[in-house]
Amino acid sequence: MIDLDLLRDDPDRVRASMEAKRIGDPSAVDRALDADRRRREAVTELNGLQQRQGELGREIGPLMKAGKRDEAAPLLDESNRVKAQVKELEESVRELDSTLRDAMLAIPNPIHESVPVGGEDANQLDAEWGVKPSFDFEPLPHWELAEKHGLVDFERGAKVTGAGFPFYVGKGARLQRALVTLFLDLATEAGYTEVQAPILVNEDSGIGTGQLPDKEGQMYHVAGDDLYLVPTAEVPLTNYLRDEILAPDALPIRFCGYTPCFRREAGSYGKDVRGLNRLHQFDKVELVRFVRPEESYDHLEELREDAERAVQALGLPYRRLTLASGDLGVTQAKTYDLEVxxxxxxxxxxxxxxxxxxxxxxxxxxxxxxxxxxEKPQFVHTLNGSGLALPRIVSALLENGQQADGTVVLPERLAAVAGFDRIG
Incomplete structure (x- = not known):
């Protein structure tokens, strides 16, 4: 949720950022400003009536005690009228609070000044690392390699659950386990506290991190209990500290956690969903930080380095992008993407x-x-990053590590955890 003072002081900046992100209805700004104005007016009137209510009570008490009921009668009548008005205004303020909150929830986070403005074609290439492999044979896509070596069973996953819910079998399953262990080890070595989090969260948690009400169509909902399967460990890890005031020396806080992630991925199609490219259930290690506002962009660079360190540990060629405004979601002020x-x-x-x-x-x-x-409490800044998501890492490991004899060689750091250095 954006700062209400920012909305009051510079609504044009908020509108311009919405336009740059290409997200949201600009009328939400006007609805929020109108609700805020009416709420403040109602609160001012309410405060005045409550003050008058107190004055009347102080006047009526001595008169009633002295038996001067006739003299107190008009004051009692006024007190009853004021009491009814107070009750009506209190209800009006509650309704305006709800209206204002709904409008504020519909306004996306303004972009940071360093974010390039534009769509996907305006994404900024910052760096490339590593050398793309070359082959003297036609390299196979990962779904063919996975089938050849019996690593992933897409068909039985579709039979048991549906498309996008594969089985990992044999070395495929061991590879998943090894990657999770390696990524968690890298994170804890970098100073993160490991947390094993729930994979079901309530509505307040979804609202807290911004998945709700914006992305409810992409989340799996357990209707009987009104709970949601996590789309990422970001949700439980960030909400771990919801409604808390942290001590002055508590920050920064670094959490890492592994969870399976569940996403409906409605509307996805074509080559982007082939094999492991886009799944409804997948594994991911998440990195989350709570920091002081004045330090958050230094922490963003540190967090980026932590994520890059995980890719480098696998020896995979990758590139780093600064996402343009039109590629950002509702909640992000600035985002780096890592692509292998x-x-x-x-x-x-x-x-x-x-x-x-x-x-x-x-x-x-x-x-x-x-x-x-x-001192008065202030809001922390939150950051998170994938450290890392497994499906496309597995895709790249299989495709980049394939050999002319059909086997797949694993990077040394991963092989040490997995217990094998070659598949096939």
Whole structure:
């Protein structure tokens, strides 16, 4: 949720950012400003009536005590009228609070000044790392390699659940387990506290991180219990501190956690959904930080480096992009994407998004800290990044590591965890 003071002071900046992101209805700004104005007017009137109510009580009490009922009668009548008006205004303020909150939830986070403006074609290439593999044979896509070596069973997954819910079998399953262990080890070595989080969350948690009400169509909902399967560990890890005020020396806080992730991916089609490219259930290690506002962009660079370190540990060629405004979601102020090279598909595959949300999530989840003992609480800044998402990492490992004899060689760091260095 954006800062209400920013909305009041510079609504044009908020509208311009919405236009740059190509997200949301600009009329939400006007609805929020109107609700805010009417609410403040109602609160001012309510305060005046409550003050008068107190004055009347102080006048009526002595008169009634002295038995001067006739003299107190008109004051009692006024007190009853004021009491009814107070009750009516209190209800009006509650309704305006709800109207204002709904309008504020519909306004996306303004972009950071360093974000390039435009659509996907305006994404900024910042760096490339590693060398793309070359082959003296036609490299296979990962879905053919997975079938050849019995690593992933898409057909039985579709039979048991549906498309996008594969089985991992034998070395395919061991590879998943090894990657999760490696990524968690890398994170804890970098100072993150490992957290095993629930994979079901309530509506307040979805609102806290911004998945709700914006992305409810992409989330799996357990209707009987009104719970949601997590689309990412970002949701439970960020909401771990919801409605809390942190001590001055508590920040920064770094959490890492592994969860399966569940996404409906409605509307996805074509080559982007072939094989492991886009699944409804997949595994991911998430990195989350809670930091002081003045330090958050330094932490964004550190978090980016942590995610890149995981890709580098696997020796995969990758590139880093700064996403343009039109490629950002509702909640992000700035995002880096990391994409690995897919030799069998001949294209780049996104494996991590690293984002600064500034105070947007913290306002929604009400996560605050005291800058110093006795000072007024302020909202923290939250950041997160994939460290990493497994499906496309597995795609790149299989496609880039394939050999002329049909086997697949694993990178040394991963082989040490998996217990095998070659598939096939």
């Amino acid at each position: 090279w897919s030799a069998g598909q001949g294209r780049w595959l996104e494996v991590s998004s690293v984002s600064n949300f500034e105070a947007y999530q913290a306002r929604r989840a009400n996560v605050r800290y005291r800058p110093a003992e006795g």
